[in-house]
Amino acid sequence: MRLTRLGSINLEPPEEFNFHLTASAYSFHWQFDGKYLYFPVIRNPLLIVRTSVKDNVVRVDLYGVTGKLSKDLVTEHVVRTLGLDEKYYEFYNIAEGDPLLAEVARSLRGMRLRTTDLWTALIIAVCQQNASFKQGWRMLYNLFKMFGERVTVEGHGFLLTPPPSLIAKSSSSELMRAGIGYRARSLLELARGFDDIPQQSPRELERSLRSFKGVGLYTARLALLLAYRFYELPPVDRWTARIVCEVYGCKGVSISEAEEVLRKVWGKWSGLAVYYLTIVLDAEPLSKALDRVRKGLLKPYMSSDKLTPLTLYLRDWFVS
């Protein structure tokens, strides 16, 4: 599908906003090309925005299949997605004196967590289960390539998240071909029940999401973090637990201990801290990540020869 340009909006960025870092993190090449960050605002009728920053102005170009559109609604969505209204001062104050995330307040300052819709966040979270960063994002890549609709914006190919309706009518074996293993069943059940999830607060949503088979505490919280910036309750996996316990000195290395320590140090910013932890350690497998923590190498590589959350967009890493 080819989309036509419907107009544009200019937004004033907050101070210390780093568009390039915000757009780089965990983006596939069809989402960010080094200059423009593309993301959907409305699915039906389809409306996609192309965002960029020039001369300290956030430029938002609108693309769709024509129709009425509310610029206020688009503005609100872009502000929310990029976190233009976020105030990280408190978070940075803690980060500055922190043994793990000091770099977030320095070289990564101005980088925002970019949100997705809840459905996309759920797919991401399910793919992250029992898998390294590389494994998880390969699964996601395969799902997008196999089931996502391709649209063209100014000659740039963009892939939409395969919607619940499409996943729901797929067979488990079809989904398995994306290399997602047992997660196919979880995804299928989520797709079938997704539209019946009521609108509720994040804390209530956590309960609703966990009622799905295959969605535990980690998956639910990661999804809520990515979709709603639900920072106060962190998604803690074993990777996070080991690192957090190593650095802040827990008695053991359990998930619950790590969460307790995280909440003590970061308070209502715990979830955001976990997100940035994956960035500064390039989401490396545990043994390498622990090694880097001990050596104090707590800055992302930023080199283009290695797949990391910040280099994912650079090329087609999973092309087979």
Add this chain to the structure above:
DNA sequence: TCCACATTAGGAAACACGCG
């Protein structure tokens, strides 16, 4: 007894390694 919390069992996929 029942609830909260901790532990254990079970499992998918990638990678490394050794064998023929």
Add this chain to the structure above:
DNA sequence: CGCGTGTTTCCTAATGTGGA
């Protein structure tokens, strides 16, 4: 050089345990 196995890296779900 290819193949199979074991190890590593993670998670959820079921089971176990201890305190109110």
